[in-house]
Amino acid sequence: MKAIGTTGPRPATDPAALVAFDAPEPILRPRDLLVQVKAVSLNPVDTKVRASRQPEEDQTSILGYDAAGVVIGVGEDASLFKVGDEVFYAGQIDRSGSNAERQTVDERIVGPKPSSLTFAEAAALPLTVITAWELLFDRLKAGKDEDESLLIVGGAGGVGSALIQIARAVTKLRVVATASRPETRQWCLDLGAHAVINHSGPIDEALAAAGERAPKYIASLTHTQAHFEALARAVAVQGVIGAIDDFKGLPVELLKQKAAGFVWEFMFTRPVQQTPDMIEQHRLLTEVSRLVDAGAVRTTLTENLGALSVENLLEGHRRLESGATIGKIALDGF
Numbered sequence: 001m002k003a004i005g006t007t008g009p010r011p012a013t014d015p016a017a018l019v020a021f022d023a024p025e026p027i028l029r030p031r032d033l034l035v036q037v038k039a040v041s042l043n044p045v046d047t048k049v050r051a052s053r054q055p056e057e058d059q060t061s062i063l064g065y066d067a068a069g070v071v072i073g074v075g076e077d078a079s080l081f082k083v084g085d086e087v088f089y090a091g092q093i094d095r096s097g098s099n100a101e102r103q104t105v106d107e108r109i110v111g112p113k114p115s116s117l118t119f120a121e122a123a124a125l126p127l128t129v130i131t132a133w134e135l136l137f138d139r140l141k142a143g144k145d146e147d148e149s150l151l152i153v154g155g156a157g158g159v160g161s162a163l164i165q166i167a168r169a170v171t172k173l174r175v176v177a178t179a180s181r182p183e184t185r186q187w188c189l190d191l192g193a194h195a196v197i198n199h200s201g202p203i204d205e206a207l208a209a210a211g212e213r214a215p216k217y218i219a220s221l222t223h224t225q226a227h228f229e230a231l232a233r234a235v236a237v238q239g240v241i242g243a244i245d246d247f248k249g250l251p252v253e254l255l256k257q258k259a260a261g262f263v264w265e266f267m268f269t270r271p272v273q274q275t276p277d278m279i280e281q282h283r284l285l286t287e288v289s290r291l292v293d294a295g296a297v298r299t300t301l302t303e304n305l306g307a308l309s310v311e312n313l314l315e316g317h318r319r320l321e322s323g324a325t326i327g328k329i330a331l332d333g334f
Contacts, residue, residue, distance in 0.1 A: 001022070001023055001024075001025060001100060001101040001102050002020065002022065002023075002100065002101045002334045003020070003021060003022070003023035003060075003062045003099060003100035003101070004018050004019065004020050004021075004062070004063070004064075004099040004100070004308065004309075004310055004313055005018065005019060005021065005023070005055075005060040005061050005062040005063055005097075005099065006018060006019070006049075006050055006053055006055065006060065006061050006063060007019060007055060007059070007060050007061075008053075008054055008055065009050075009051055009052055009053065009054060010050075010051075011051065012047065012050070012051075012314055012317040012318045012321055013318070015310075015314070017050060017314060017317070018050065018063070018310050018313055018314055018317075019060060019310065020309070020310050021060050023060070023062060023096075023100055025102065026096060026100075026102060026103060026104040027104065028073060028074075028075045028104055029075055029104065029106070030075045030076050030077035030078070031075055031077050031078055031106050031107055031108060032074075032075040032078060032104045032105060032106055032107065033071050033073070033074055033075070033078060033081055033087065033104065033105055033106075033107050033110060034071070034072050034073030034074070034102060034103075034104055035067070035069040035070065035071055035072065035087060035089075035102065035103050035104070035105060036069050036070045036071075036072045036101070036102055036333075037067050037068075037069040037098055037100060037101060037102065037103055037333050038068055038069040038070065038119035038123075038332070038333045039067065039068050039069070039118075039119035039120040039122070039123040039330055039331065039332050039333055040064050040066055040067045040068075040098045040099060040123050040308065040330065040331055040333070041066040041067075041120070041123040041124045041125075041127075041301070041328050041329060041330040041331070042066070042313075042316045042317065042320055042328070042329045042330070042331075043065060043066060043127050043128070043158060043320075043328075044158075044320060045065060045093070045127070046063060046064065046065065046317065046320070047317050047320050047321050048246075049063055049093070050063055050317060061096075061097075062096045062097040062098075062099055062100050063097045063099050064091070064097035064098035064099035064100070065090050065091045065093070065097060065098060065126075065127055066088075066089075066090050066091075066098065066123050066124065066125075066126050066127050066330075067088065067089060067090075067091065067098035067103065067105075067123055067126075068086070068087065068088040068089075068113050068119040068120070068122040068123040069086070069087065069088075069103075069119065069333070070084065070085070070086055070087070071083050071084060071085045071086075071087060072102070074107075075107075078107045079107075080107045080108075080110070080282060081107055081110065081112075085112065086112070086113040086115075086119075087110045087111065087112060087113055088110070088111055088112075088113045088114075088122040088123060088125065088126050088285065088289075089105050089109055089110040089111065089126050089285070090109065090126040090127035090130055090267065090281075091103070091105055091109070092105075092106070092109065092268055092271035092272055093268045093272060094268075094272050099308060099313065101333070101334050106271060106278075107282065108271075108278045108279040108281065108282050109270070109271050109278065109281040109282060109285075110282060110285065111126070111281075111282060111284075111285025111286050111288065111289050112285075112286060112289050113289065114288075114289045114292035114293050115293055116292060116293045117292060117299055119332070119333075120301060120304050120330040120331070120332055121299035121301050121330075122299070123301075123330050124158075124299050124300050124301035124327070124328035124330050125162065125288065125292075125299060125300065125328075126285060127158070127267060128158040128159045128161065128162040128300065128328070129162045129166065129284070129285070129288045129297075130267045130281055130284060130285065131159045131162070131244060131265060131267045132159050132162040132163035132166050132219075133166055133284045133288070134265055134267055134284075135159075135163070135219055135242050135244065135265040136150075136163060136166060136167060136171075136217075136219070138265075138280075139242045139263040139264070139265045140217045140219070140240050140242045140263065141240075142167075142171060142173060142216075142217050143171070144170055144171045144172065145171075145172055146171070146172065146173060146216070147172065148173055148174070148215070148216040148217065148236075149173065149174040149175075149176060149212065149213055149214070149215040149216060149217070149236075150167055150171075150173040150174070150175050150176070150215060150216075150217045150218075150219065151176050151177075151178070151203075151207070151215035151217070151218045151219070151231075151234065152164060152167075152175065152176070152177045152178065152193075152219045152221065153178050153199060153203065153218065153219065153220045153221055153222060153223070153224075153227060153231070154178060154199070154220075154221035154222035154223070155177025155178055155179050155184070155187075155188040155191075155193060155196065156177075156179050156184035156185075156187045156188055156326050156327070157221055157222060157325075158300060158327065158328050159219075159221050159244060160177060160188070160219075160221050161187070161191055161300040161326075161327050161328075162297075162300060163219055163221075164177055164188060164191040164192050164193050165191050165192055165296075165297045165298065166288075166291075166297065168191075168192035168193075169192075169291050169296040169297055170291075173217070174194050174195075174212075175192065175193050175194050175195075176193065176194060176195045176196070176197060176207070176210075176212055176215065177193040177195075177196050177197075178196065178197055178198065178199035178203060178206075179196050179198070179199070180198050180199055180200045183326065184326055187326050187327070191298075191300075195210060195212065197209075197210050197212070199223075199227065202230040202233075203227055203230040203231060203234055204230045204231070204233040204234035205230070207234055213236075214234060214235065214236035214237075214239070215234065215235060215236060215239065216235075216236045216238075216239040216240070217239065217240060217242075218231050218234065218235050218239065218240070218241040218242070219242055219244075220241055220242065220243045220244075220245070221243075221244055221245065222245055223245070224243040224245050224247055224250070225247040225249070225250065228241075228250050228251065228254075229251065229254060232251070232254035232255055232258075232260070233254075235255070235258065235260050236258075236260075237258045237259065237260070238258065238259050238260060239258070239260050239261075240260060240261040240262070240263060241255070241260065241261070241262050241263070242262075242263045242264070242265055243262070243263075243264060243265070244264075244265050244266070250262070267281075299328075300327040300328045301327060301328050301329075301330050302325070302326055302327035302328060302329070303327075303329050303330070304329075304330050304331065304332065305329060305330070305331050306331060306332065307331065307332050307333070307334065308331045308332065308333055308334050312331055313331065316329045316331065
């Protein structure tokens, strides 16, 4: 089958950073679905893995996570879907990726594709909505009926765009997002943020200047290390800060006097660790699909780069690495 992968770490400016090749057909595990991939979307993890993965000698590793497609086969123990079902999912980081004609994926991390969306529109959602949902409810442990505030640092990115919508659709939290450009500010407001503040300076000062109360929940989605001291000052007493980005070392002692907490969200944990509650990703994707079809959540797709090819995929990687994208970038299948 057709596929696109990497033979070793290279920058996105190198035309050889990704290569097209003929890959062997995927093999079904008992709980797997075999999916005909109709569309994929890009996330920062795609670029990080491309820049760091080192396959074995003479091997090519298929990249890609977010996907939407049609079930064309089921494993012997699979029961959640049948052949012909349209699905969407984010896959897992330790299995072959979605940049291929066909892919096997564990049914417990797959959801029914929203019927109101195209495959590309649906492919823009899974990784970000899983991350946003798990961060809000499983890590921060926010209550759906609380009269509290949620601060989202980096509201116009993929996860921020999903989190704004989920918080507004499912909770009573006051949602305050951060953005630094007029277009990203408007994007956050259009998605439902109650207020938007600028994260170019100290975030605690921007919150105070806007007359916002101390947030009980802070979702730090980008530049956590740079913002952390301001976030520690901003967070409410007995509040909690959650992060998803990569860094080393934080002065967590700044949270002690407030008895505030710090948590991580990594959406690949459940499938990679094969946790007993792995099926929660299927359940939350099913609920998000329902919310989309009910009009409460919309796709965060902002650009479709066309058919899946080395050139189009590398262009998507370059745009992500620019740090200036809003929402999500998708590509159709081969």
